[in-house]
Amino acid sequence: MHAVIMAGGRGTRFWPRSREKKPKHLLDILSDRTIIQETVDRIRPLIRPKNILIVTGRRHAGELKKQLPEIPAENILIEPVGRNTAACIGLAAVHIRKKAKDDVMVVLPSDHGIADPAEYRSVIAAAASAAEKKSALVTVGLKPTSPHTGFGYMEGGASAGQVSGKKLLRVKAFREKPDRKQAEAFLKSGNFYWNSGMFIWKASTILAEIRQFLPDLHAGLTTIEAAMGKASEAKTLAAVYRRLASVSIDYGVMEKAKDVFMIPADFGWSDVGSWDTLWEISAKDEKGNAATGGSFALFEEVQNSLVHSPKKLVALVGVQDIIVVETKDALLVCRRGKSQDVKKIVDILEARGKTQLL
Amino acid sequence: MHAVIMAGGRGTRFWPRSREKKPKHLLDILSDRTIIQETVDRIRPLIRPKNILIVTGRRHAGELKKQLPEIPAENILIEPVGRNTAACIGLAAVHIRKKAKDDVMVVLPSDHGIADPAEYRSVIAAAASAAEKKSALVTVGLKPTSPHTGFGYMEGGASAGQVSGKKLLRVKAFREKPDRKQAEAFLKSGNFYWNSGMFIWKASTILAEIRQFLPDLHAGLTTIEAAMGKASEAKTLAAVYRRLASVSIDYGVMEKAKDVFMIPADFGWSDVGSWDTLWEISAKDEKGNAATGGSFALFEEVQNSLVHSPKKLVALVGVQDIIVVETKDALLVCRRGKSQDVKKIVDILEARGKTQLL
Numbered sequence: 001m002h003a004v005i006m007a008g009g010r011g012t013r014f015w016p017r018s019r020e021k022k023p024k025h026l027l028d029i030l031s032d033r034t035i036i037q038e039t040v041d042r043i044r045p046l047i048r049p050k051n052i053l054i055v056t057g058r059r060h061a062g063e064l065k066k067q068l069p070e071i072p073a074e075n076i077l078i079e080p081v082g083r084n085t086a087a088c089i090g091l092a093a094v095h096i097r098k099k100a101k102d103d104v105m106v107v108l109p110s111d112h113g114i115a116d117p118a119e120y121r122s123v124i125a126a127a128a129s130a131a132e133k134k135s136a137l138v139t140v141g142l143k144p145t146s147p148h149t150g151f152g153y154m155e156g157g158a159s160a161g162q163v164s165g166k167k168l169l170r171v172k173a174f175r176e177k178p179d180r181k182q183a184e185a186f187l188k189s190g191n192f193y194w195n196s197g198m199f200i201w202k203a204s205t206i207l208a209e210i211r212q213f214l215p216d217l218h219a220g221l222t223t224i225e226a227a228m229g230k231a232s233e234a235k236t237l238a239a240v241y242r243r244l245a246s247v248s249i250d251y252g253v254m255e256k257a258k259d260v261f262m263i264p265a266d267f268g269w270s271d272v273g274s275w276d277t278l279w280e281i282s283a284k285d286e287k288g289n290a291a292t293g294g295s296f297a298l299f300e301e302v303q304n305s306l307v308h309s310p311k312k313l314v315a316l317v318g319v320q321d322i323i324v325v326e327t328k329d330a331l332l333v334c335r336r337g338k339s340q341d342v343k344k345i346v347d348i349l350e351a352r353g354k355t356q357l358l
Numbered sequence: 359m360h361a362v363i364m365a366g367g368r369g370t371r372f373w374p375r376s377r378e379k380k381p382k383h384l385l386d387i388l389s390d391r392t393i394i395q396e397t398v399d400r401i402r403p404l405i406r407p408k409n410i411l412i413v414t415g416r417r418h419a420g421e422l423k424k425q426l427p428e429i430p431a432e433n434i435l436i437e438p439v440g441r442n443t444a445a446c447i448g449l450a451a452v453h454i455r456k457k458a459k460d461d462v463m464v465v466l467p468s469d470h471g472i473a474d475p476a477e478y479r480s481v482i483a484a485a486a487s488a489a490e491k492k493s494a495l496v497t498v499g500l501k502p503t504s505p506h507t508g509f510g511y512m513e514g515g516a517s518a519g520q521v522s523g524k525k526l527l528r529v530k531a532f533r534e535k536p537d538r539k540q541a542e543a544f545l546k547s548g549n550f551y552w553n554s555g556m557f558i559w560k561a562s563t564i565l566a567e568i569r570q571f572l573p574d575l576h577a578g579l580t581t582i583e584a585a586m587g588k589a590s591e592a593k594t595l596a597a598v599y600r601r602l603a604s605v606s607i608d609y610g611v612m613e614k615a616k617d618v619f620m621i622p623a624d625f626g627w628s629d630v631g632s633w634d635t636l637w638e639i640s641a642k643d644e645k646g647n648a649a650t651g652g653s654f655a656l657f658e659e660v661q662n663s664l665v666h667s668p669k670k671l672v673a674l675v676g677v678q679d680i681i682v683v684e685t686k687d688a689l690l691v692c693r694r695g696k697s698q699d700v701k702k703i704v705d706i707l708e709a710r711g712k713t714q715l716l
Contacts, residue, residue: 338676
């Protein structure tokens with residue numbers, strides 16, 4: 001079994017901690033390990049480091065190698081440009097085909113939090129077993145805990161029995177990010193699941209699906225595969241990638257494919273998509289205040305606030321719903337619920353040419 | 359003419375900028391000069407440095423000498439312990455009597471902001487002239503701009519004519535900090551003035567008043583004066599001071615004295631008593647946001663907030679009425695209107711023995 005960890009992504013949503021050189025998955029926001037280290041740690045009991053591939057951009061490859069010394073350097077696949085998840089997964093699939101003829105590949109985002117890693121691994125193992133036996137596309141459906149409008153949903157279909165003690169369902173339909181009313185109906189129905197962005201299938205299965213639904217991508221991947229190990233490899237990769245369309249695997253394949261299955265799961269997943277999410281998943285005192293990253297924080301008449309300040313005392317007085325993030329060269333003070341707007345600050349800094357702060 | 363600048367006071371209200379070692383008047387909060395430097399700069403066109411006395415505690419004497427190299431070292435009078443303004447002023451008065459037999463002394467707080475220093479000086483000069491001619495106690499009454507409940511008020515009495523082109527009034531009554539309703543009535547009447555804490559009188563005048571109303575203090579001052587220039591000076595000062603009652607000049611003398619005059623004045627005075635006041639007097643953008651101390655601040659959907667961060671970028675997102683103060687080792691985020699509570703943080707730090715942060 002192989003793992004493919006998708007480690008692209010810019011560092012805007014966790015500014016000022018996340019920077020262009022250090023996007024979220026390279027940060028130790030949740031613990032003293034970085035998020036990608038946690039991702040690797042979590043899957044290692046199932047998959048050996050030599051079978052873990054990381055797909056990333058050139059800018060972050062060096063830091064990734066530093067953070068993950070156990071992963072062989074040749075397993076860090078570098079995309080010349082970002083072309084969304086279909087290309088990323090296709091590139092990993094041809095690498096696995098080249099290396100191992102065929103194998104189950106567990107595709108994982110690099111930036112999620114998981115509260116129950118043992119349960120997570122048993123779900124992944126069951127999904128891998130199903131992907132192997134059925135030669136089908138398998139995903140993980142997360143039991144929704146709120147009517148979140150920022151995630152895609154999957155509707156559960158007919159039962160496909162049990163696999164390794166887990167329920168297996170057919171996916172009846174994929175639903176893009178819903179509006180609030182839809183999301184509430186999804187939650188109420190009990191038959192909708194968050195799309196985890198985790199995919200489990202054989203390399204041969206996904207490449208066959210890509211050939212059917214994304215023939216241009218498939219042609220490009222074939223060209224790349226043919227150049228592998230040759231002097232022209234990097235040049236070919238760059239030339240092909242530049243011409244690829246930017247398509248997500250969900251839109252490009254999953255929504256169109258016939259045999260898609262899911263394992264409904266509940267292992268304490270969190271997206272950690274913004275400072276707001278960090279507050280949500282952090283341990284809080286009785287007034288709803290959280291101090292993360294080893295912060296020394298004092299709260300005086302303060303409610304529902306977050307301090308992330310690894311180095312410096314932060315004193316809050318008389319405020320509610322405030323997020324404070326302190327770094328060496330920049331400080332963010334944000335209303336809770338507004339942390340999506342942090343990227344506007346990044347945009348302003350970019351427009352003003354303050355590259356050292358990006 | 360002598361100036362006496364009262365430079366006592368702890369560094370709690372402007373924490374984390376102000377510290378035990380650096381109370382407010384030693385900080386460059388308002389400009390690139392510290393507040394006491396501004397106070398000296400402001401009075402210097404009227405009074406030569408050799409006639410400017412500073413009364414302070416031992417802890418701050420060194421920093422004062424560094425900040426005010428033009429003031430002769432012997433003009434920095436060190437109180438062994440703080441004993442409120444009556445003792446402070448009395449000590450300065452006996453020093454002036456010893457040095458100059460008698461002279462007008464202009465007693466000034468060390469920590470006020472003045473927008474119009476030329477007008478300020480013409481008021482002080484007129485007050486000095488009145489104090490000289492009438493051998494009376496003269497104060498400066500500030501035209502109130504709001505029904506402030508944190509200041510003492512003076513009620514204007516009969517006119518005492520003009521002096522150097524300024525109106526001179528008798529003070530009919532001193533009123534301690536009023537409640538809101540009283541303060542509003544004072545403001546409406548047009549005949550009440552804020553007590554500026556600036557006093558102008560001859561050394562002989564105030565010492566006579568102290569003899570009448572605070573005989574114990576007068577006896578102590580006489581003992582101190584007798585020891586001046588002798589080997590026993592420091593020991594006598596320490597022994598006498600320790601036994602003195604802690605009384606303000608307002609309560610101890612002004613409220614009881616018969617001949618008290620005031621010059622109504624309007625020279626853009628501000629107390630700079632807290633971070634809230636700093637916001638009030640700072641230049642603000644059209645949304646009411648101020649960035650002081652050379653701060654690099656970004657405001658995204660922010661109103662009526664203050665950033666004081668001389669070194670580091672501060673980005674505010676989606677907040678209102680927030681004060682952010684950034685220093686090398688501590689960060690304050692405070693609701694506007696709550697900056698009085700900053701001293702509670704100082705108390706907590708003290709209780710926890712975090713002396714390096716005090």
